[in-house]
Amino acid sequence: LICMDLDPMEEDGLAGQIIIISLAENIEDYYVGHLQFRMRAWVDYMNDSISSGRLSYDEEEDIMKFEGRDSGLPAYYDEEDRTALEDYIAKEFDEFNDVFHELESPDIHCDVYIIEPTPEANYYTLVTGGMGAHRMNVPADYPYTPNIELAINLPPTWDIKSQEEKDYWPIRWLKMLARLPINHNTYLGNGHTIPSNEAFEGTNFKGVILVAAQSNEKNEDGENLPAIVELPSKRRVEFFYIQPLYQEEMDFKLDQGTDALFDKFIEQDVPYPPVVDVNRVNVCEGYAPAENPNLLDNVAWAFNDKIYESxxxxxxxxxxxxxxxxxxxxxxxxxxxxxxxxxxxxxxxxxxxxxxxxxxxxxxxxxxxxxxxxxxxxxxxxxxxxxxxxxxxxxxxxxxxxxxxxxxxxxxxxxxxxxxxxxxxxxxxxxxxxxxxxxxx
Structure with missing residues (x-):
């Protein structure tokens, strides 16, 4: 349920806030949270969605509907799904002792679970919980799950409670990427790269690549299976690591492909699962893309009036x-x-x-x-x-x-x-x- 609370939170008394109630079988399990602390921010969000074409009128259903989504409503896990997701995170990644709860949730409710370093895995693991409630807008014949969550591994010396950008950027990018498929009506998967306008604070990294996480379970050949959990709602949610990249690595991947970049990681002994190392080797140092103006010569296309944001x-x-x-x-x-x-x-x-x-x-x-x-x-x-x-x-x-x-x-x-x-x-x-x-x- 989406509710308007008209009692202003701020002293100026100009507006109220938008709250949501996620129903459960037992009333004590109901989740109550904020979509937006300021009603004006929610109105601006809806106006932006309409002007960008993400939200439009569906004549058949007689409703306003987000393109590529089942409805214009936010996507949240119910209590059963969130419990199953948390159990899977604890089983596959490790027990978490802390959660960064999201305060404003206009579209998904994306918490971040904190798994502390252990002797076996001497690094922090931060895992999103909420991104996978949204079904991404994938192609009709897409062979993988349209629901995903993200994770990033940080060294044991990382100050994960700090709000300084040099410490906070991994969390900010987890949250930004969690909403990227919603904001751009697209999807993310293995090998997808996302550039940054500027290097991450305190590093020379200029973007990230998504790397499929592996389960502790193995197949008949002894190979690790993909980290995928099936929730009670029948959603299948896959997990991906975020690995920061240097600009030359971004350029190399776009020119030569994902497998070629991963091969270079193996050759240079870049560990898996990836752990952020601000001093790690640049596996494509000195690489410069060579331009080829003839690249579109054999590509056919018919122009039309549809705007493609993604x-x-x-x-x-x-x-x-x-x-x-x-x-x-x-x-x-x-x-x-x-x-x-x-x-x-x-x-x-x-x-x-x-x-x-x-x-x-x-x-x-x-x-x-x-x-x-x-x-x-x-x-x-x-x-x-x-x-x-x-x-x-x-x-x-x-x-x-x-x-x-x-x-x-x-x-x-x-x-x-x-x-x-x-x-x-x-x-x-x-x-x-x-x-x-x-x-x-």
Whole structure:
């Protein structure tokens, strides 16, 4: 249940708070907590979800619904599921003596269980509890569980109670990653890398990779099974470790793939399970991605009006589209570097109603676009320049195509909706490529 408590918590008396009640068989087992301490924050969250397209009206069910979720309501474990999850954590990781309880829970209630160092495992283990209540938006044929929890191992000298960023960043990243599939309507799994804008405080790490955790149970061949628990609700929840990466390791993984990076970890004796070591060897030191502007030459795509917030979801859409036309991309490396540049300027032609059809990063190349009469449909022919900016210091192939796609989503292309590559028109003084987009019908 979601309830509005209109009694303000703050002295200014401006607003109340949103609370939730998670029902159980016995009333003493009911969980009561806060969705948001401030009602305005909850309203802002819902408005942002609507404007981003995550929350929209479902005509068939006559409700507002989060895309990729069963409902617009938060996802929480019930008492039975949480007890089973905690029992599994104690069995597979070890007993926990402390829990960092989450105070505000607008979408999931994500606590962090603290397992202290032991002689057998001389490191802290921090495990999320709550992320797995949310079913991630996975592809239809996804062979793995759509529910996961995360863990990170820290050295025994780590000050886990400190609020200083050099100590707190592992907990902050656990909580941030726990909500990433919700906020971006996507999914996380083994080998997925997530970059950071800045190095983690006190380290040279610039991102993380997810590494599948192993159970203590073994199969018939003596190999450890994946750490997966089946809860009373029939959810199957898999656990993944977070391993921090250096920038060169991030670049290498995107160019060469997950297995190649894991092989380097083995060659350099990086231990498993991974324990954060701010002084560990950089297994890809000196690696620099080589750009290849031809990476999209054999990738087919039809532009449409859907906005893709998640790069992973966009890549799966491109992959499926190519599969449907028998263009196999199984061996394709979608994140390989297409340009060693932070920015790429893309020139293209489209039809628009007015300047409001342009994104903030776009401009008209023909200033007299609206001087004459529009076409019969009220649209004007326009030549447009989009200044696309990569998340990292270089552009991956599918990242660039996603930028192009989202730029075109607000425009009318007529029959020319098919991607047919691009031409490099030149480079600006700072090295920014300027390309001209080719569209076919």
């Amino acid at each position: 790069l992973q979801n966009f890549w799966m859409a491109v992959y499926d589209y190519n599969q449907d036309i028998d263009n196999n991309l199984d061996d394709y490396a979608p994140h390989s570097t297409i340009f060693n540049s932070k920015k790429v300027k893309v020139m293209y032609e489209a039809y628009i109603k007015d300047e409001k059809s342009l994104w903030k990063y776009e401009k008209l190349l023909n200033p007299d676009t609206f001087d004459g009469e529009p076409e019969d449909d009220g649209l004007y022919y326009a030549e447009i320049m989009a200044e696309c900016e990569a998340y990292e210091d270089h552009f991956g192939a599918i990242e660039l195509l996603q930028w192009i796609h989202n730029s075109l989503a607000s425009k009318e292309l007529g029959d020319h909706i098919f991607f047919e590559g691009f031409s490099i028109e030149g480079y600006e003084e700072d090295g920014t490529p300027v390309i001209s987009l080719h569209l076919g019908s």
